[in-house]
Amino acid sequence: MAAEIREIACDESGYEGQQLVSSPTTVFAHGSVHLSSAAAAECMAELRARIKSPATEYKANHLLREKHRAVLVWLLGPGGPVHGHAYVQLVDKPRFLVRTLLDQLLDAPDRVDTLPVTDEPRWRRFLMAGNALLRTREPLDPTAADVLFQAIDDLRRTGVPPAADETLALLDKDRARAFQERRRTDPPAFAPVDLLAPAIVNAVAHWGPVRITHDFQSTLTPTRVAWLRAAAPDLAELTLVDSNDDPRVQVADIVAGTVRVIAGRSDPELTALTSDYVAETAAARAIAPW
Numbered sequence: 001m002a003a004e005i006r007e008i009a010c011d012e013s014g015y016e017g018q019q020l021v022s023s024p025t026t027v028f029a030h031g032s033v034h035l036s037s038a039a040a041a042e043c044m045a046e047l048r049a050r051i052k053s054p055a056t057e058y059k060a061n062h063l064l065r066e067k068h069r070a071v072l073v074w075l076l077g078p079g080g081p082v083h084g085h086a087y088v089q090l091v092d093k094p095r096f097l098v099r100t101l102l103d104q105l106l107d108a109p110d111r112v113d114t115l116p117v118t119d120e121p122r123w124r125r126f127l128m129a130g131n132a133l134l135r136t137r138e139p140l141d142p143t144a145a146d147v148l149f150q151a152i153d154d155l156r157r158t159g160v161p162p163a164a165d166e167t168l169a170l171l172d173k174d175r176a177r178a179f180q181e182r183r184r185t186d187p188p189a190f191a192p193v194d195l196l197a198p199a200i201v202n203a204v205a206h207w208g209p210v211r212i213t214h215d216f217q218s219t220l221t222p223t224r225v226a227w228l229r230a231a232a233p234d235l236a237e238l239t240l241v242d243s244n245d246d247p248r249v250q251v252a253d254i255v256a257g258t259v260r261v262i263a264g265r266s267d268p269e270l271t272a273l274t275s276d277y278v279a280e281t282a283a284a285r286a287i288a289p290w
Contacts, residue, residue: 003209005236008032009040009248010203011215013060013257018135018191020093021127027263028091030199031256033248034207035085040247043081047071047254057244060257072258076273082251087206088259088277089199094127100192101130105177106170114163122158126151133178136191145178189227194219197228204232211237215249 010032014025035043044058050071051062063072074080094117103109117123129148132141141147152168160168171178190197196219204210212235214220220228220240229235243249259277262270 005209005211006034006207007213008034008203008207008210009213009246009252010200011243011249011253011256012196012199012217013253013260014093015196015217017219018137018193019131020097020193020195021124021131023093025260026093027260028093028096028195028199029256029260029263030089030196030203031086031252031259032088032203032207032212033082033086033252033255035082035248035251037246037248039081040251043075043251044247046081047075050074058250058254060254060261063254063258064261072270073273075254076258076270076277078276082255083276086252086255086277087203088256088274089202090260090263090278091195091199093195096195097127097131097134097193100134102167102171104134104192105174106167108167108170111167111170114161114167116161116164122151122154126155131193134191134193136188145175148178149175189224190219196220197224197231200228200235200238201232204235209234209236211239213239213241213246213249215243215253216240 010030012031013029014023014027015030016023016025033040047058047063051058051068053062055062062068063075075082077083095112098115098117099109099112102111102115117127126148129144129151132144133148135141135144149172152172156165156168156172196217200212200214203212217240220238225238228238241249243253255277259274262274263278265271
């Protein structure tokens with residue numbers, strides 16, 4: 001007997017396309033909800049009644065204000081309208097970038113923990129060069145590989161822990177592969193640094209057979225949607241909409257945005273609430289090499 005096909009709605013928070021560095025956020029969140037249109041509309045109406053803002057579009061930042069804390073607790077807490085009906089994937093973007101770079105150049109993504117990436121300028125140069133190397137969107141940077149290895153040389157010269165130096169030495173040995181990556185003429189459907197594709201595939205894996213209504217993203221071209229359906233056979237359909245036209249997508253946007261921000265705060269009460277939305281394996285799946 002065929003499994004029931006669920007209808008879910010999705011949106012993201014902190015998505016900057018192929019740009020993982022020099023963006024306003026360091027964490028990406030992808031939220032999916034399994035709610036009827038009527039239930040989602042009722043949820044949004046209740047949020048408006050409780051918050052009483054004249055805004056025409058309600059976003060996560062409305063609920064994240066301290067004066068609306070009780071509304072946020074109501075929304076995410078047990079007995080709330082989305083509890084048990086939502087799933088959020090969180091991804092640390094710098095870590096994802098380093099892991100993907102190690103996978104693409106060394107086939108060794110598990111070495112990610114050997115590189116203690118910090119906000120130091122030398123590590124930032126390494127991240128920016130790695131991001132540029134793995135982008136597939138035009139215009140490509142022909143100097144990306146050179147800049148990456150200059151950054152690696154600088155890190156090794158100025159001193160890093162032994163395990164980090166070993167990993168950087170392995171990268172340094174494989175310069176030819178990096179230059180080949182930059183010259184490739186057959187880019188994949190999604191760039192290795194694009195977080196949206198693995199997020200959608202992971203959402204399908206979480207919910208099972210689904211039809212997805214997703215907030216419009218220009219990156220989700222018909223060709224890429226067809227590729228996603230091939231990569232995730234349980235994805236029966238993916239429809240792109242304007243979030244203003246679908247309350248389910250609005251709820252997914254709010255859930256993704258609030259959970260993403262809470263993850264970066266030291267707030268035991270709210271963190272405990274989000275644990276019901278972020279599955280233990282979500283981050284691990286989302287940072288898997290693509």
